[in-house]
Amino acid sequence: MAMCIVVIAKENYPLYIRSTPTEYTLKFYYMVHTSLDVVDEISAMGKALVYQRELYLGLFYPTEDYKVYGYMTSSKVKFVMVVDSSNTALIFQKLHNSYTDVMCNPFYNPGDRIQSRAFDNTVTLMMIQVC
Amino acid sequence: MADEALFLLLHNEMVSGVYKSAEQGEVENGRCITKLENMGFRVGQGLIERFTKDTARFKDELDIMKFICKDFWTTVFKKQIDNLRTNHQGIYVLQDNKFRLLTQLSAGKQYLEHASKIKAGQGITTGNTGGLQESKVDFLGLLVAGSSAGERKVTSSLLTAEEVLMGRWGMWKVAKIIYSFKGSSLN
Numbered sequence: 001m002a003m004c005i006v007v008i009a010k011e012n013y014p015l016y017i018r019s020t021p022t023e024y025t026l027k028f029y030y031m032v033h034t035s036l037d038v039v040d041e042i043s044a045m046g047k048a049l050v051y052q053r054e055l056y057l058g059l060f061y062p063t064e065d066y067k068v069y070g071y072m073t074s075s076k077v078k079f080v081m082v083v084d085s086s087n088t089a090l091i092f093q094k095l096h097n098s099y100t101d102v103m104c105n106p107f108y109n110p111g112d113r114i115q116s117r118a119f120d121n122t123v124t125l126m127m128i129q130v131c
Numbered sequence: 132m133a134d135e136a137l138f139l140l141l142h143n144e145m146v147s148g149v150y151k152s153a154e155q156g157e158v159e160n161g162r163c164i165t166k167l168e169n170m171g172f173r174v175g176q177g178l179i180e181r182f183t184k185d186t187a188r189f190k191d192e193l194d195i196m197k198f199i200c201k202d203f204w205t206t207v208f209k210k211q212i213d214n215l216r217t218n219h220q221g222i223y224v225l226q227d228n229k230f231r232l233l234t235q236l237s238a239g240k241q242y243l244e245h246a247s248k249i250k251a252g253q254g255i256t257t258g259n260t261g262g263l264q265e266s267k268v269d270f271l272g273l274l275v276a277g278s279s280a281g282e283r284k285v286t287s288s289l290l291t292a293e294e295v296l297m298g299r300w301g302m303w304k305v306a307k308i309i310y311s312f313k314g315s316s317l318n
Contacts, residue, residue, distance in 0.1 A: 074183035075176075096184055104177040 003083050003127050004028035007099065009111060010076040012036055016114040018123050019082075032080045035068050039078055042070075071096070091126050098122040135209075139231070145170070182206065196223050 004019035006029075019028045071079045071092040079095050081088065098119050102108055105116065146167060153163050182203060196215060204212050204227075214226035 073180070074186070075180065100177075100180045100184055103180040106173070110173075110176060 004032065004081070005095070005123055005126070006032045006080045007095075007114060008032075008036065008078040008080060011111075015077075015112075016119070016123075018120075018127075020127055028082050031068055031082060035070060035080055036078070039070050039072065039080075073099070094122060094126065135231075178207070179203070193217070196225075199225075 004025075005016075006014055006018075007016040009015050017029070019025050067083065069081045069083065069088045069092070071081075071088075073079075073096060077099065079092060079099075081091065083091075099114075102114055102116050102119050103110065108114075108116070149163050149166055183198075186198070186202070196217070199212075201211050204210065208227075208231045210227075210229070210231075212225045213228045214224075216224045216226075
């Protein structure tokens with residue numbers, strides 16, 4: 001089961017990258033990078049969005065059997081996930097909760113890489129669960 | 132409940148603490164104010180992350196400002212902003228007639244300068260604005276009419292604020308304590 005989770009900052013650089021299994025890592029990074037364009041496209045649609053936190057990006061790479069999902073918070077932080085199951089809403093909620101906790105940590109400077117162990121554990125839990 | 136008094140007292144101590152531990156020359160060159168604003172900014176960011184977790188996406192700037200005036204202000208200060216104005220060109224003026232953090236200061240010119248420090252500790256607003264804004268908005272200040280328990284309005288103002296406001300808004304009757312600060316969003 002292939003899976004990759006990336007947290008991307010407002011300025012479009014990665015804050016946190018994690019993927020399993022490792023032979024696909026580079027491919028995942030590339031896909032996540034290209035999916036940023038889609039994210040921009042959808043958020044630029046402006047008036048068309050009413051209540052849309054979750055952006056379903058659809059099947060990017062048809063030969064493999066996984067999909068790329070995206071999610072954007074109000075402060076323009078994006079979570080991109082490469083996965084092959086479809087209970088993504090829940091996963092994104094948990095991710096968002098974890099991210100909020102990281103944000104509230106006074107020792108964390110927004111814009112730094114996320115090094116919180118609690119966040120790591122949440123992501124690990126997510127990957128295990130899905131796999 | 133005592134938690135409101137707790138926050139107010141803690142906030143005041145924080146402000147005076149920063150000033151007490153200021154080094155030579157820091158008070159004059161405004162570094163203390165910057166420190167307070169940055170503190171408030173960071174707190175504001177964290178708060179905003181928590182509050183907007185479940186709310187819908189914001190359509191435009193006005194939406195963001197309305198959210199700040201209603202939901203955010205209610206949660207933090209237990210009341211809403213009394214007046215929100217804009218010139219539709221990026222300037223928003225929020226007016227609060229009874230700013231929680233200043234109501235306990237006695238009304239009079241004596242404490243005017245200290246009030247501005249307390250206001251700086253309210254960089255909390257810049258924090259959440261910076262967190263939410265999509266474009267550069269010259270957020271011209273919080274107009275705060277601090278009034279004491281007796282609801283008297285003190286007629287004094289910071290000269291710079293008055294000038295700027297007159298220039299941008301044309302006729303503007305300044306009859307309240309006005310504290311303003313420029314917060315620009317970080318992109």
